[in-house]
Amino acid sequence: MSKRVTSHDVARRAGVSRTTVSLVLNRSDAATFSPETRERVLQAAADLGYKPNSAARMLVSGNSETIGLVISNKDILSVDAFVPQVLHGIGEVNQRHGFHVLLESLASGPGAGTYDHLVESRRIDGLILLNPRQDDEALKRLIENKFPIVLVGTLRHPEEASINYSASASTRQAVDLLADLGHRNVGMVAFAPPGFVAVEGRKEALRRGLVARGLDLADSAVEHANFSAESGHAATRALLTRRPDITAIFAGNDTIAIGVISAARALGRRVPEDLSVVGHDDLPFAAWLSPALTTIRNDAVRQGALAAEMLISILEGKPVAERRVRLQSELMVRQSCAAAPR
Amino acid sequence: MSKRVTSHDVARRAGVSRTTVSLVLNRSDAATFSPETRERVLQAAADLGYKPNSAARMLVSGNSETIGLVISNKDILSVDAFVPQVLHGIGEVNQRHGFHVLLESLASGPGAGTYDHLVESRRIDGLILLNPRQDDEALKRLIENKFPIVLVGTLRHPEEASINYSASASTRQAVDLLADLGHRNVGMVAFAPPGFVAVEGRKEALRRGLVARGLDLADSAVEHANFSAESGHAATRALLTRRPDITAIFAGNDTIAIGVISAARALGRRVPEDLSVVGHDDLPFAAWLSPALTTIRNDAVRQGALAAEMLISILEGKPVAERRVRLQSELMVRQSCAAAPR
DNA sequence: CACCGTCACTAACACGTGTTATCTAGGATA
DNA sequence: TATCCTAGATAACACGTGTTAGTGACGGTG
Numbered sequence: 001m002s003k004r005v006t007s008h009d010v011a012r013r014a015g016v017s018r019t020t021v022s023l024v025l026n027r028s029d030a031a032t033f034s035p036e037t038r039e040r041v042l043q044a045a046a047d048l049g050y051k052p053n054s055a056a057r058m059l060v061s062g063n064s065e066t067i068g069l070v071i072s073n074k075d076i077l078s079v080d081a082f083v084p085q086v087l088h089g090i091g092e093v094n095q096r097h098g099f100h101v102l103l104e105s106l107a108s109g110p111g112a113g114t115y116d117h118l119v120e121s122r123r124i125d126g127l128i129l130l131n132p133r134q135d136d137e138a139l140k141r142l143i144e145n146k147f148p149i150v151l152v153g154t155l156r157h158p159e160e161a162s163i164n165y166s167a168s169a170s171t172r173q174a175v176d177l178l179a180d181l182g183h184r185n186v187g188m189v190a191f192a193p194p195g196f197v198a199v200e201g202r203k204e205a206l207r208r209g210l211v212a213r214g215l216d217l218a219d220s221a222v223e224h225a226n227f228s229a230e231s232g233h234a235a236t237r238a239l240l241t242r243r244p245d246i247t248a249i250f251a252g253n254d255t256i257a258i259g260v261i262s263a264a265r266a267l268g269r270r271v272p273e274d275l276s277v278v279g280h281d282d283l284p285f286a287a288w289l290s291p292a293l294t295t296i297r298n299d300a301v302r303q304g305a306l307a308a309e310m311l312i313s314i315l316e317g318k319p320v321a322e323r324r325v326r327l328q329s330e331l332m333v334r335q336s337c338a339a340a341p342r
Numbered sequence: 343m344s345k346r347v348t349s350h351d352v353a354r355r356a357g358v359s360r361t362t363v364s365l366v367l368n369r370s371d372a373a374t375f376s377p378e379t380r381e382r383v384l385q386a387a388a389d390l391g392y393k394p395n396s397a398a399r400m401l402v403s404g405n406s407e408t409i410g411l412v413i414s415n416k417d418i419l420s421v422d423a424f425v426p427q428v429l430h431g432i433g434e435v436n437q438r439h440g441f442h443v444l445l446e447s448l449a450s451g452p453g454a455g456t457y458d459h460l461v462e463s464r465r466i467d468g469l470i471l472l473n474p475r476q477d478d479e480a481l482k483r484l485i486e487n488k489f490p491i492v493l494v495g496t497l498r499h500p501e502e503a504s505i506n507y508s509a510s511a512s513t514r515q516a517v518d519l520l521a522d523l524g525h526r527n528v529g530m531v532a533f534a535p536p537g538f539v540a541v542e543g544r545k546e547a548l549r550r551g552l553v554a555r556g557l558d559l560a561d562s563a564v565e566h567a568n569f570s571a572e573s574g575h576a577a578t579r580a581l582l583t584r585r586p587d588i589t590a591i592f593a594g595n596d597t598i599a600i601g602v603i604s605a606a607r608a609l610g611r612r613v614p615e616d617l618s619v620v621g622h623d624d625l626p627f628a629a630w631l632s633p634a635l636t637t638i639r640n641d642a643v644r645q646g647a648l649a650a651e652m653l654i655s656i657l658e659g660k661p662v663a664e665r666r667v668r669l670q671s672e673l674m675v676r677q678s679c680a681a682a683p684r
Numbered sequence: 685c686a687c688c689g690t691c692a693c694t695a696a697c698a699c700g701t702g703t704t705a706t707c708t709a710g711g712a713t714a
Numbered sequence: 715t716a717t718c719c720t721a722g723a724t725a726a727c728a729c730g731t732g733t734t735a736g737t738g739a740c741g742g743t744g
Contacts, residue, residue, distance in 0.1 A: 004464070004700090006699095006700060006701085007700070007701065008700080016723075016724090017723070017724045017725080018700090018701085018724090019702090019703080019723075019724055019725080019726095020722090020723065020724075022701070022702060022703080023702090023703085023723095026702075032721070032722065032723085033721095033722070033723075034721085034722070034723095037722080037723085049462070051459065051462040051463050052463065052700080052701070053401070053463065053464050053699085053700050053701070054400075054463040054464060054465045055397050055398075055400035055401040055406065055464060055465075055699085055700080055701090056397075056401050056699070056700035056701040056702090056729090057700080057701060057702080058396075058397035058400075058701095058729095059395070059397040059398050059401055059699090059700080059701075059728095059729050059730065059731090060700085060701050060702050060703085060728070060729050061701085061702070061729090062729080064397065066444070069445075074430065074433065074434075077426045077427075077429060077430045077433070078426060078427045078429075078430035078626065078643060079423075079626045079627075080423075080426075081421075081422075081423045081426070083426055084419050084420060084422075084423070084425055084426050085419075085420045087419060087420075087445065087447075088416065088419045088420035088447070091416065091419070091445065091446075091447045092416075100444055100445075100446070100460075100465070101444065101445045101446075102408070102442055102443065102444055102445075103411075103429065103433065103442075103443045103444075103445050104433075104442070104443075105429075105430070105433045117393060120391070120393035121393050121394065121395065121396040122346070122395050122396060122397060123396045123397075123442070228626055228627075229626060229627040229629075229630040230626065230629070230630060232630075233630055255627060258627050258630050258631065259630050261632060262630040262631070262632060262634075265632055284420065284421045284570055284571060284572065285421075285570075285571040285597060285600050285601075287571075287572070288571040288572060288574075288575055288600050288601050288604040289600065289604070289631075290603060290604060290607055290632060292604075301420060346730090348729095348730060348731085349730070349731065350730080358693075358694090359693070359694045359695080360694090360730090360731085361693075361694055361695080361696095361732090361733085362692090362693065362694075364731070364732060364733080365693090365732090365733085368732075374690095374691070374692065374693080375691095375692065375693075376691090376692065376693095379692080379693085394730080394731070395729085395730050395731070397729085397730080397731090398699090398729070398730035398731040398732090399730080399731060399732080400699095400731095401698095401699050401700065401701090401729090401730080401731075402698070402699050402730085402731050402732050402733085403699090403731085403732070404699080685744105686743105686744095687742105687743080687744085688741105688742085688743080688744100689740105689741095689742085689743100690739105690740090690741090690742100691738105691739090691740085691741105692737105692738095692739095693736105693737085693738095694735105694736085694737075694738105695734105695735090695736080695737085696733105696734090696735085696736095697732105697733085697734080697735095698731100698732090698733085698734100699730105699731090699732095700729105701728100701729090702727105702728090702729095703726105703727085703728085704725105704726090704727080704728100705724100705725090705726085705727095706723105706724080706725075706726090707722105707723085707724075707725085708721105708722090708723085708724095709720105709721095709722095710719105710720095710721095711718105711719090711720090712717105712718085712719075712720100713716105713717080713718075713719090714715105714716090714717080714718095
């Protein structure tokens with residue numbers, strides 16, 4: 001690699017001081033330079049291919065134009081397609097604003113791994129956190145210290161900034177659909193262990209939906225999987241073995257739904273004739289599974305984009321209309337639900 | 343946010359100079375300090391919760407302990423589960439070495455978007471590039487300038503460092519499996535447009551495998567999809583409409599395979615009875631699809647981990663035994679292949 | 685007693701940038 | 715002529731760290 005080009009080199013080549021270079025390149029408004037000097041500087045910078053050293057810039061300006069993306073559980077990354085969608089949305093917005101993304105995934109298990117060092121070493125200006133856990137005390141501290149942070153999901157903290165999908169309306173719709181098809185015994189396979197806010201939220205939404213139709217969600221009708229299709233398969237086997245009367249299952253997300261369908265078939269049940277399945281997220285492949293998955297759509301790309309936009313607004317000191325955005329998810333009716341067997 | 347703690351504060355509290363603080367904290371070997379001074383410094387640092395400012399550190403040391411991860415095509419990110427697996431592997435290794443990951447995804451289309459700015463602003467020390475395109479000239483320049491860069495995939499450049507799966511042996515196995523099952527007309531749905539090295543590599547591997555069995559891969563038996571299951575579905579429809587004689591399809595990856603299966607069913611063909619399907623990658627969900635997917639396993643997590651390890655070795659100046667690692671993929675035989683219909 | 689070496693520590697520089705206060709030349713004003 | 719202003723440019727500081735060259739004290743050696 002060739003020697004670095006500094007603003008000093010540009011100054012020398014243009015025959016001006018380093019200050020002049022800096023001012024010309026950064027502040028187009030300060031019109032206190034003659035057009036010809038200005039031109040000479042720009043030319044010299046272009047000739048040398050000058051790119052300011054970001055470390056020096058960070059040091060003096062105090063911000064890094066980088067946002068951290070923290071994924072609450074490392075395991076989710078490798079098996080679920082939700083995260084990359086959010087990443088896609090974030091990346092899009094960031095690129096437009098000249099921001100960068102630093103990725104940090106935390107180990108699984110309670111209290112494992114922190115991201116304080118990212119914050120305290122000033123490596124990032126703000127944070128987007130995916131899928132927060134209810135018991136994340138470090139996160140609460142950060143929020144209360146006013147560190148710029150946007151949640152994808154929610155912590156139900158009064159001071160949080162977040163982009164969150166409400167599952168209630170569309171879950172209600174899905175329940176209506178199933179109830180109208182004659183289903184009375186509905187189960188759930190959550191996508192993660194208890195403790196994740198989204199897990200509890202989806203469970204509660206389902207419970208309320210069922211109660212509204214005179215049904216209920218017994219504890220025995222719920223199993224917790226662990227992010228992967230494989231874990232969904234295992235959980236479903238356990239669930240259907242314990243409660244063979246169940247005729248419809250809400251999967252915590254679409255990846256889990258793959259496991260649910262596979263387990264049903266392994267137990268000799270056809271989908272949807274013998275077991276109806278509802279997914280969650282509407283990942284891009286959901287419409288192309290067999291049968292095409294009926295699922296509750298959360299636009300993950302949009303969620304990521306909105307989170308990034310909100311965070312950048314906060315960082316740039318712009319006013320943010322709503323700090324807790326609640327999006328409505330949408331039921332996508334496809335082929336994985338049918339009339340209850342009798 | 344409270345005021346930053348600098349090494350100066352630590353020095354004052356411990357009653358020593360800033361130099362002492364720096365030396366005590368960074369060089370455990372320089373035993374030139376009395377144990378008690380050492381202890382006082384460590385205590386003070388702990389009391390104040392001192393975390394060195396990373397920007398200052400970067401500036402003076404010249405490296406950022408950050409590696410860039412560049413994804414050649416933004417689209418792939420949102421629809422395929424391969425990338426996050428690689429990310430998982432990279433993250434694991436990085437965490438162990440105290441490195442960070444900066445994510446950059448490029449727009450699609452030829453020559454779109456560059457990552458030079460990352461390199462030239464010294465924001466990253468090295469680069470991991472996923473799925474390089476054969477026509478990426480900027481990349482070739484970087485390699486020839488000896489910038490530390492590791493490819494996941496290959497560019498077939500003599501100076502490159504790369505972690506690459508060879509598809510040939512296992513593709514050969516898969517072809518044997520199908521040929522033995524009586525298949526004579528085999529097609530392919532590539533996962534991306536031509537130009538991606540991996541696309542060409544997998545196509546060639548298939549062609550060679552077929553030729554070895556006295557079969558061939560006509561141009562009319564190949565369609566190119568575009569990363570998503572949906573595009574796989576469309577491509578397969580086109581392929582099977584043009585060449586209804588085809589009885590087995592190699593999908594460019596597992597996500598595409600979902601689309602292949604879905605299209606086959608839409609055209610009234612059962613899988614595997616009427617059409618056999620072979621995937622590629624063995625993503626975590628592949629074993630749980632219906633039918634369970636026979637696929638060529640590339641351990642993406644491992645690939646990411648190896649790439650990160652190689653890059654970090656290069657960055658730390660350690661010798662790297664092999665700069666072009668070639669892994670052997672492995673055929674996972676499941677349920678999506680059956681005897682050719684007659 | 686002069687000299688040397690070691691121990692424990694520090695002053696001072698370097699990294700590359702953004703920004704503020706200041707300087708200079710030249711013309712206008714009193 | 716002395717003073718003031720302005721346009722055009724710059725010297726000098728700050729950011730927080732790692733590192734090199736050096737300082738002073740003290741004990742041992744010839």
